Amino acid sequence: MSDSKFSEYDFSQIPFGDIKSFGQRSLLYRNLFNVSWLLGRFCNYKCSYCWPYARSDVKDHRPTDLLIRTMDEIKKQARANDFNSFHFSFSGGEPTLHPGFLTLLSHLSNDSMNSDYQSTHMTSNLSPGIGWFKKYIETTENLSRVSITASWHREFANKEDFRDKIHLMQENDIHVTVNMVMVPTLFEEFYKEALFFHENNINVTLKPQSNTSATKIVDGYTEEQLKLLHNGMPQRNYTEHRMGQKNIQSKRIQTKKLDHGISLTTNTETAPQSMQIELTDRSGKKWYLDQAERFNAFEFNKFKDWYCHAGFQGIVIREPDGAIKRSYSCHDEPLGNIETGFQIFNRPMKCNTPSCVSSVDNKMPKFRD
Ligand code: SF4
Numbered sequence: 001m002s003d004s005k006f007s008e009y010d011f012s013q014i015p016f017g018d019i020k021s022f023g024q025r026s027l028l029y030r031n032l033f034n035v036s037w038l039l040g041r042f043c044n045y046k047c048s049y050c051w052p053y054a055r056s057d058v059k060d061h062r063p064t065d066l067l068i069r070t071m072d073e074i075k076k077q078a079r080a081n082d083f084n085s086f087h088f089s090f091s092g093g094e095p096t097l098h099p100g101f102l103t104l105l106s107h108l109s110n111d112s113m114n115s116d117y118q119s120t121h122m123t124s125n126l127s128p129g130i131g132w133f134k135k136y137i138e139t140t141e142n143l144s145r146v147s148i149t150a151s152w153h154r155e156f157a158n159k160e161d162f163r164d165k166i167h168l169m170q171e172n173d174i175h176v177t178v179n180m181v182m183v184p185t186l187f188e189e190f191y192k193e194a195l196f197f198h199e200n201n202i203n204v205t206l207k208p209q210s211n212t213s214a215t216k217i218v219d220g221y222t223e224e225q226l227k228l229l230h231n232g233m234p235q236r237n238y239t240e241h242r243m244g245q246k247n248i249q250s251k252r253i254q255t256k257k258l259d260h261g262i263s264l265t266t267n268t269e270t271a272p273q274s275m276q277i278e279l280t281d282r283s284g285k286k287w288y289l290d291q292a293e294r295f296n297a298f299e300f301n302k303f304k305d306w307y308c309h310a311g312f313q314g315i316v317i318r319e320p321d322g323a324i325k326r327s328y329s330c331h332d333e334p335l336g337n338i339e340t341g342f343q344i345f346n347r348p349m350k351c352n353t354p355s356c357v358s359s360v361d362n363k364m365p366k367f368r369d
Pocket residue numbers: 303304308309310326327328329330331350351352353355356357361362364366
């Protein structure tokens with residue numbers, strides 16, 4: 001495995017102004033419905049840079065049976081629109097602190113035989129002990145793919161413990177990426193920590209810091225730093241690599257059906273592996289990006305009047321109000337509420353929002369006339 005810190009596929013060549021459609025490949029080529037679910041804002045950390053609205057010291061978890069009923073209703077409505085593959089992505093606050101989180105995951109897992117494909121993701125500070133992670137591994141073993149975005153909080157966590165938990169996940173067929181917001185004034189310091197994880201064969205996402213309205217990246221990056229944000233630390237399949245080294249075979253169930261019969265393995269003649277995002281320009285030429293997290297670094301985030309699958313192929317559930325929305329940035333009226341009910345769209349709808357800034361929103365398939 002190459003240890004290049006830069007992508008060999010130069011993302012800055014992508015003609016962003018000329019792109020007419022794009023999306024995450026798993027959403028373009030599978031009958032996959034995406035749910036981004038914020039389980040509550042309660043968090044055990046209090047990081048200096050955390051936005052006040054993103055966390056709370058007060059436990060604000062909704063009852064587990066309501067979560068289970070909501071999961072069932074989402075699947076019922078999505079199946080009515082011919083989606084029978086599901087990706088549930090959980091965040092918070094800290095999702096692992098919801099007392100019913102593993103019960104909810106087990107409910108998801110138990111439905112794998114009725115679905116074409118199921119996967120889960122969580123964004124976690126990895127604060128639970130190793131015993132909790134062993135239960136997490138067991139609970140999710142019937143899912144086709146399990147991934148974690150591990151938020152690295154230098155003020156609270158220990159680098160070596162953090163690394164060891166990630167290696168345990170990798171050995172159990174779980175894909176992990178460490179997320180780091182690269183504040184311009186602390187760039188060098190943060191970059192040293194990013195290199196520690198990178199050199200331990202762990203994916204790191206270097207995220208640019210956004211302004212307070214989350215519409216633009218902040219000023220203050222040098223040219224060299226911007227180059228790192230554009231092309232630095234490309235995502236690699238370190239889980240497969242680690243399992244290979246330890247001679248461990250994947251036992252995950254394979255996808256039963258692909259919506260358009262197209263393999264999700266990237267065409268290696270045109271793009272390297274691990275490219276999650278496919279873009280098509282006006283001439284029909286395909287371009288690839290490893291992950292939607294890079295869109296903001298290229299300021300490719302304005303899709304007003306494009307057609308977007310948010311609300312049709314994916315929803316977000318947000319707390320503390322329990323709103324169910326198309327996606328995070330969308331200015332549309334919510335689709336409903338977790339307590340009182342919701343209705344998913346039955347087709348892609350036009351975007352009426354000036355900036356689309358979250359990576360969850362960016363990866364939803366979009367196209368323009
Ligand atoms: S803001 Fe919402 S509707 Fe607009 S492109 Fe982004 S996800 Fe789609």
